[in-house]
Amino acid sequence: MEEIKKNKVSEYLKTHINDVASYGGLIFCILVFTIIPPFFGENIWSQAKLANIISNVIVTALLSVGAVFVYSLGNMDISIGAQIRVYAMLIVLLGNVTGSLLPGILISAAIAIVIAIINGGAGQVLKVHPIIPSLVFMMILQGVSSIAYAKLGSRNITLRSVDFSAFKSTGLMVLVLVLETIVVSYLFYFTKFGKNARAIGANALAAEQCGINLLKFKVISYVIMGVMVVVAAIFQMGYTGSASDSTGTGFEMNVMIALILGGMPLSGGMRSKVSCAVVGSFTYSILAVGLPLIGVPTNMTFLIKSIIFIVVVLFTCRKKNGVLPR
């Protein structure tokens, strides 16, 4: 009886290793950063720190939740950071010209959708690896923003006549993140879009033979992400009311790390979950805010993050049955 019970536990752990590792990682981080900082005279749950965590988590979380669709296809997009840079710039520039944020947001959304269609379609139509078109866009957008900032004669620009203080409110940030998570979860779990995206990620051949239009649903997945990138760009810009030529740097990597920390399989497929994005983003942000609080020098945080990252990957990477070579 004892044996069977033990078996059941180990069987559960085996099939839910991703959940255990990702939620476990988050709980571990919360515990560590609740218990240790008081010894250094700090408190992670103070209002200021909490707001810091939320503002830190918000952009990564908005992006990661939006990227769930693309990652569930088994694809990834590395143009996210460069897109944010350009959209933030457009929103500030047009905001100063028109006195409203809306024109910049709408134009950014239009560009994002065009990029998404090409990004999602090119891989399927041209039969290239889906990361290639996003690499091309990353370079194009970097080029565009550096030319623009050179023309402006400044490395950063600030909103002048528009009131953006609303975007600093922690309440609004949380509300938008919750709303986005609900919308994406609905699309992902209860509509054809999510079900088909996961099926494509799991087995594209089988998906096609079940009548799934690969091109259509890949493009839709990228469009969903594109829209969420614009939402994230608004909050990125809104927090400081400014944009610079380094806005968004490394965001595509933050998204990837957050998703992996949250237990998202990089190969995509049926086990992709929206919760991976949320859990991973919080883990990542708590690390970013918490490490300096326990006396870790800023220049060490990268190394510590990388160690935690490796541990999570080692836990979650699926052991393939060594079938070949024999």
Place this chain on the structure above:
Amino acid sequence: MEAIIEVKHIHKAFGPTVALKDVDIKFYPGEIRGLVGENGSGKSTVTSIIAGMQEANSGEMFYQGKPWKPKSMIEAQNAGISMILQEANTISHVTVAQNIFAGREAEFSKFGIISMSKMNAAADELLRKYGLEHIKANHSIDMYNFEDRKLIEIVRCVNDDTKVLVVDETTTALSLEGREILYKLIHKMADEGKTVIFISHDMEEILEHCTVLTVLRDGDIVGELNGDEIHALAAVKNIRYLMVGREIGEKYYREDYDTSHSDEVALELKNVSFGQIKHFNLKVHKGEIIGFGGLSGCGMHDIGRICYGIEKLEGGRVIRNGMEIKTPLQAIESGIGYISKNRDSEALILDGSIQDNIVLPSLTALENKTYISPKSEKAMADKEIEAFRIKCGSGKQWVGTLSGGNKQKVSFAKWTAKGAEVIIMDCPTRGVDIGVKQAMYSLIENMKKQGKAIIMISEELSELVGMADKIIIMKDFKVTKEFERSPELKQTDIIEYMI
């Protein structure tokens, strides 16, 4: 005589499903041991544990008298236990020789550089030894079909140090000639005092080639048959009884010879050209079962893919209800379903649940505006799980953990759930045991009665003769002969048009 492998009290469960209860078997040198049983009875589970593919939950094993606990198939292979699987297991895009010597490149390298010419020469010699002159070592493996790849796999698995060879459902992938090569090999190995463990659903070949038979049912050993018992007249009946645990009755294939069907054409191929298939015409009527037979490279599998809109045609049209079919999506929308021969790679999402797989083609039908309710999905899947008696804990179980026959039931269930009117089945009973086969045949018969049109592509002549209203035999991408259903029709009359 001392056993080469001894398995003691092995228990294995996948979640709630118990695959092996408490199994004891001894394998002896020089025997060809047949393992028979229905799908999910535990045949493949026992052998895969012996060959290091997975570990048992409890129990112990001994190999050559010493405790045996292989961590991987590589460890087992190095110790002399090799296994040939049901599904393809070769590495694409490299040469035949590289496949044969995968993991053994060091034998041909000097200072880290592999001599391809030496490797090719050695591979060619091995291929000749097995009588596979038509396969060339320096060719890319992609040039060869499923059957040849299977044969190449056999060449790779078996070498002089192999003491135990597991053949798991391999013959279903092989034509008559390929089978002969395999039979010769296993008899030679047995003569040399080695052990062969042979898993098959083909009762005839089991009775002909095995020296001992072990019958499994629901994870238990229920019987063992030796020499005389295997060749006894009632052997087949006995074995079937042991396997199923009840009399399954005589009814197996269709018993009627009524080939009547509606005049209404359900699917038509008009002057279709694709690759080596030229100007092909076909009419399938409602309530008709059309069987396609031939060797595996004869083009019959292509016909199935063409009917379903998978292949881009070079000429001609596929028509249903006056509409042209150009993509699988159009095919599905017009009520066509397709069951691929490559079950694991094309027909199913192994990492998905049974429910996910069954409802996948029906999502549009389940939609309410855009919302798909989990309840409706579960209802649809549970109905099929019950109708097909899919052996599982629940619809949430991953398809990858099911046995071959239960996987095949899931691929059938997708299309009955969808309510397809034309069903194209490519090797529908491949790797499926008699109990499930019987169920599938009666299902196919019912489909005919309901007026569904069926295209049944099969490498098993007996099931074509048993089920089809019309049998079309192909060879080298052309139709060589058509047979009408009749009680006088014999397999031997057909074979000459295939080869």
